[in-house]
Amino acid sequence: xxxxxxxxxxxxxxxxxxxxxxxxxxxxxxxxxxxxxxxxxxxxxxxxxxxxxxxxxxxxxxxxxxxxxxxxxxxxxxxxxxxxxxxxxxxxxxxxxxxxxxxxxxxxxxxxxxxxxxxxxxxxxxxxxxxxxxxxxxxxxxxxxxxxxxxxxxxxxxxxxxxxxxxxxxxxxxxxxxxxxxxxxxxxxxxxxxxxxxxxxxxxxxxxxxxxxxxxxxxxxxxxxxxxxxxxxxxxxxxxxxxxxxxxxxxxxxxxxxxxxxxxxxxxxxxxxxxxxxxxxxxxxxxxxxxxxxxxxxxxxxxxxxxxxxxxxxxxxxxxxxxxxxxxxxxxxxxxxxxxxxxxxxxxxxxxxxxxxxxxxxxxxxxxxxxxxxxxxxxxxxxxxxxxxxxxxxxxxxxxxxxxxxxxxxxxxxxxxxxxxxxxxxxxxxxxxxxxxxxxx
Numbered sequence: 001x002x003x004x005x006x007x008x009x010x011x012x013x014x015x016x017x018x019x020x021x022x023x024x025x026x027x028x029x030x031x032x033x034x035x036x037x038x039x040x041x042x043x044x045x046x047x048x049x050x051x052x053x054x055x056x057x058x059x060x061x062x063x064x065x066x067x068x069x070x071x072x073x074x075x076x077x078x079x080x081x082x083x084x085x086x087x088x089x090x091x092x093x094x095x096x097x098x099x100x101x102x103x104x105x106x107x108x109x110x111x112x113x114x115x116x117x118x119x120x121x122x123x124x125x126x127x128x129x130x131x132x133x134x135x136x137x138x139x140x141x142x143x144x145x146x147x148x149x150x151x152x153x154x155x156x157x158x159x160x161x162x163x164x165x166x167x168x169x170x171x172x173x174x175x176x177x178x179x180x181x182x183x184x185x186x187x188x189x190x191x192x193x194x195x196x197x198x199x200x201x202x203x204x205x206x207x208x209x210x211x212x213x214x215x216x217x218x219x220x221x222x223x224x225x226x227x228x229x230x231x232x233x234x235x236x237x238x239x240x241x242x243x244x245x246x247x248x249x250x251x252x253x254x255x256x257x258x259x260x261x262x263x264x265x266x267x268x269x270x271x272x273x274x275x276x277x278x279x280x281x282x283x284x285x286x287x288x289x290x291x292x293x294x295x296x297x298x299x300x301x302x303x304x305x306x307x308x309x310x311x312x313x314x315x316x317x318x319x320x321x322x323x324x325x326x327x328x329x330x331x332x333x334x335x336x337x338x339x340x341x342x343x344x345x346x347x348x349x350x351x352x353x354x355x356x357x358x359x360x361x362x363x364x365x366x367x368x369x370x371x372x373x374x375x376x377x378x379x380x381x382x383x384x385x386x387x388x389x390x391x392x393x394x395x396x397x398x399x400x401x402x403x404x405x406x407x408x409x410x411x412x413x414x415x416x417x418x419x420x421x422x423x424x425x426x427x428x429x430x431x432x433x434x435x436x437x438x439x440x441x
Contacts, residue, residue, distance in 0.1 A: 013185065019242045026431070034064055043070040043387075049097070049104055069368065069383050069393040080110060089116035127157060136163040139196070173203055182209040219249055228255040263293055272299040309333075311341060320347040355385060364391040397421075399429060408435040 003017045010017070041050055042065045051058040065072065084100055088111050091099075097107040111118075131147050135158045144151040158165070177193055181204045190197045204211065226235055227250040236243040256262065267283045274282075276290045283290070294301065318327055319342040328335045342349065362371050363386040372379040386393070403419050407430045410418075416426040430437070 013187075039064070039068065042068065043073055045101075046073050046103055052094070052104075053098075069387060071384055071387055085110070085114065088114055093118075132157075132161065135161060136165065140165070141196075178203070178207060181207060182212050184212055186211065224249070224253065227253065228258055231258050268293070268297065271297065272302055275303040276301070316341070316345065319345065320350060323350055360385070360389065363389065364394055367394050404429075404433070407433065408438055411438050 003014050003021070006012075007014045007017045038054055041054070042061065044050070045053075047061045047065065048058050051061045054061070087096055087100070088107065090096075093107045093111060094104055096102075097104045100107070134143050134147065135154070137143075138146075140154045140158065141151050143149075144154045147154075180189055180193070181200070183189075184192075186197050186200045186204065190200045193200065201211075223239055226238070227246065229235070232246045232250065233243045235241075236246045239246070250257070263285075267279075267285070270279045270282065271290070271294045276287055276294065279285070280287045280290045285293075315331055318330065319338065321327075322330075324335050324338045324342065327333075328338045331338070339349075359375055362374065363382065365371070368379045368382045368386070372382045375382070383393075406415055406419070407426070409415075412427045412430065413423050416423045419426075
């Protein structure tokens with residue numbers, strides 16, 4: 001079930017549920033499976049508009065589209081006809097965009113250009129006298145829930161009418177209320193005291209009272225001695241804490257990360273006298289760390305980069321005679337440099353040859369990356385051609401019952417070699433089925 005439902009059922013915070021799921025390696029809950037009708041809509045319009053139509057988050061729509069190998073929707077601008085302009089303002093923008101197969105932003109922009117008002121319930125409802133009398137009697141959030149408006153709308157209207165805010169959250173704290181701080185979670189205590197969560201948290205921090213969290217515990221001296229002796233994620237796994245909490249505690253104690261070296265005076269004396277690569281070999285620092293430290297101290301580079309190679313007439317004659325990728329390989333230059341030089345000279349790019357029947361027969365017989373490597377083209381070109389021909393992406397080998405029985409009986413790397421799969425695929429299948437890792441006796 002979703003993290004919110006698990007948190008309310010166990011009376012824990014949503015963050016605590018996410019941290020525990022991350023420690024146990026449990027994948028996140030998916031709201032609902034995708035139907036074939038929903039899959040057909042992918043790529044027919046922008047991801048945001050499809051997400052709005054299917055009531056799904058935009059990142060889920062984008063992830064599903066990429067998973068199926070569907071290219072993103074490319075909007076091709078077209079002129080508005082007179083019949084289309086006559087429909088603007090006669091129905092809601094979203095319904096008209098779906099009818100004309102245009103984007104929501106295009107319809108809204110056209111309506112704004114024609115100075116037409118919003119219709120179809122999109123106009124904000126007028127404030128009644130009964131609603132105006134409620135302003136200031138309770139908190140803006142409670143009034144918003146009661147009258148069916150947003151909190152920002154209630155706050156803006158109250159400030160416009162010059163009505164002071166309710167003193168519900170500004171009443172003085174009693175000693176009995178302060179004794180309850182830290183005994184319960186701030187969300188539960190705020191409901192009990194009829195205060196906001198922000199007011200309860202602020203008062204607890206002022207009094208220096210730690211939060212009442214089921215996962216919160218103090219750091220011991222034995223745990224603090226382990227900080228910096230290994231990677232933060234390894235220390236977190238040993239202590240049963242989140243890696244972010246381990247990093248936060250290590251930074252608070254001023255402990256350097258594992259494997260990072262401090263700069264001594266002898267190391268700094270070498271900067272500027274020897275090349276950066278030589279300094280990195282002698283001191284054990286990375287090349288990027290040596291460059292950063294030298295620039296931080298304002299020391300000039302003793303071996304600056306070579307001057308960019310200028311273009312010769314022979315090289316410029318090759319531009320446009322072949323694809324930019326092939327020209328870049330022949331001249332030992334980057335593809336961006338070749339493309340930029342060709343565009344500056346006004347030379348059109350060469351049109352790649354058309355797909356042959358033999359090449360199209362390879363589409364869908366394997367992953368797009370492998371097909372692209374065979375044909376010496378980009379994976380995006382392979383995916384675009386396959387989608388254009390209506391060919392489904394390559395279906396990976398289905399797990400057999402015999403392979404599933406072997407999960408957890410040996411290390412993932414050893415089993416991956418035995419059944420001919422990758423280590424990541426083997427580990428992911430084991431975690432998905434809830435099978436624990438192999439532990440040698």
